[in-house]
Amino acid sequence: GEDVEQSLFLSVREGDSSVINCTYTDSSSTYLYWYKQEPGAGLQLLTYIFSNMDMKQDQRLTVLLNKKDKHLSLRIADTQTGDSAIYFCAEKGSSASKIIFGSGTRLSIRP
Amino acid sequence: EAGVAQSPRYKIIEKRQSVAFWCNPISGHATLYWYQQILGQGPKLLIQFQNNGVVDDSQLPKDRFSAERLKGVDSTLKIQPAKLEDSAVYLCASSFETSGNFEQFFGPGTRLTVL
Numbered sequence: 189g190e191d192v193e194q195s196l197f198l199s200v201r202e203g204d205s206s207v208i209n210c211t212y213t214d215s216s217s218t219y220l221y222w223y224k225q226e227p228g229a230g231l232q233l234l235t236y237i238f239s240n241m242d243m244k245q246d247q248r249l250t251v252l253l254n255k256k257d258k259h260l261s262l263r264i265a266d267t268q269t270g271d272s273a274i275y276f277c278a279e280k281g282s283s284a285s286k287i288i289f290g291s292g293t294r295l296s297i298r299p
Numbered sequence: 300e301a302g303v304a305q306s307p308r309y310k311i312i313e314k315r316q317s318v319a320f321w322c323n324p325i326s327g328h329a330t331l332y333w334y335q336q337i338l339g340q341g342p343k344l345l346i347q348f349q350n351n352g353v354v355d356d357s358q359l360p361k362d363r364f365s366a367e368r369l370k371g372v373d374s375t376l377k378i379q380p381a382k383l384e385d386s387a388v389y390l391c392a393s394s395f396e397t398s399g400n401f402e403q404f405f406g407p408g409t410r411l412t413v414l
Contacts, residue, residue: 192341228407229407229408230303230390230392230405230406230407230408231342231390231392231403231405232405233402233403236402276341276342278341286344286347286355287344287403289341289342289343290341291339291340291341292339292340292341
């Protein structure tokens with residue numbers, strides 16, 4: 189079945205780059221997403237990538253997709269304290285509009 | 300543009316009691332979703348509506364959970380009777396369309412604690 193996996197925690201120093209990794213199993217995924225969830229809030233879509241792309245850049249965010257290995261990563265350049273949150277990787281298959289979420293990676297920033 | 304509204308924000312009940320959650324999606328969004336997010340996990344889709352019709356309810360525990368979206372706008376999610384394992388955050392989301400690259404806009408959620 190469909191599954192999305194992420195590491196649970198990541199700690200980086202303020203100003204460094206953060207790289208959050210994700211693997212998925214559905215080879216027919218059409219879109220892959222990164223969502224951000226701050227404490228007490230709902231999820232906010234950060235960025236997405238279509239499955240025929242291998243990279244997408246949006247300001248401080250860079251998404252890399254390795255479709256062969258079913259690996260997705262999110263790089264946040266110049267990480268700031270406001271980037272502290274849980275980041276969810278998600279994928280959408282071609283057969284339905286249902287989105288499958290990973291368990292989230294908690295990003296903490298140390299001074 | 301107003302976001303997705305949910306109420307209540309918090310609810311504490313005892314097991315076997317009933318509870319209902321309310322969601323008001325973004326105006327004009329035809330598709331509405333209810334997710335269950337258990338602590339430490341990602342959201343899991345419970346039910347998806349397009350207008351007032353159900354698109355996907357395959358993961359909704361229908362023996363105790365029910366949802367409706369009368370008139371294709373607001374929606375309510377009900378649990379009757381609640382179990383301890385229903386403790387979670389219930390997120391409502393809406394989107395303008397159901398296919399393609401659609402962005403789901405999430406509400407703040409209702410945190411349910413079942414004692």
